Amino acid sequence: MAKTIYVLNGPNLNMLGTREPETYGHATLADVEKLCADTAARFGLNADCRRSNSEGELVDFIHEAHAKKAAGIVINAGAYSHTSIALHDALVAVQIPAVEVHISNVYAREEFRHHSFTAKAAFASLCGFGIDGYRLAINGLAAKIGAKAKS
Ligand code: CA2
Numbered sequence: 635m636a637k638t639i640y641v642l643n644g645p646n647l648n649m650l651g652t653r654e655p656e657t658y659g660h661a662t663l664a665d666v667e668k669l670c671a672d673t674a675a676r677f678g679l680n681a682d683c684r685r686s687n688s689e690g691e692l693v694d695f696i697h698e699a700h701a702k703k704a705a706g707i708v709i710n711a712g713a714y715s716h717t718s719i720a721l722h723d724a725l726v727a728v729q730i731p732a733v734e735v736h737i738s739n740v741y742a743r744e745e746f747r748h749h750s751f752t753a754k755a756a757f758a759s760l761c762g763f764g765i766d767g768y769r770l771a772i773n774g775l776a777a778k779i780g781a782k783a784k785s
Pocket of ligand 1: 652653654658713737
């Protein structure tokens with residue numbers, strides 16, 4: 635059976651493509667989720683995409699990934715990346731290889747975006763590639779878990 639990776643998006647990311655295109659581009663969350671599904675499929679993986687404005691629900695998704703034996707997690711926890719010890723602790727607890735993604739280059743923005751709790755719990759972190767960061771993250775995750783590209 636195909637392995638599943640969870641793609642978790644946090645608060646306000648449902649607004650993608652509707653506001654602040656200079657920071658986040660024109661693609662929508664649906665575009666992100668399709669990109670993730672297509673990229674995962676290249677490696678014979680399923681992408682289970684979830685989004686929530688709620689920190690607790692994001693914690694629940696991480697626990698669910700563990701319960702369902704997910705092979706990896708790609709997470710853009712939005713602003714919770716910079717604040718949430720709960721998300722850090724959940725990622726550490728489940729021991730699932732995780733990659734953090736930010737669409738924007740957080741290091742070229744306000745100082746409060748320069749620290750990330752989720753990055754500390756991830757094996758890799760990407761920022762500034764726009765939504766292509768999700769594709770890059772899945773490629774890196776596939777390499778990490780030994781999923782080979784299908785020909
Ligand atoms: O660059 C990223 O992906 C962020 O995770 C996005 C978060 C921000 O708080 C992080 O510092 C960096 C914000 C998500 C808000 O997304 C919007 C998208 C379009 C319009 C308005 C908000």
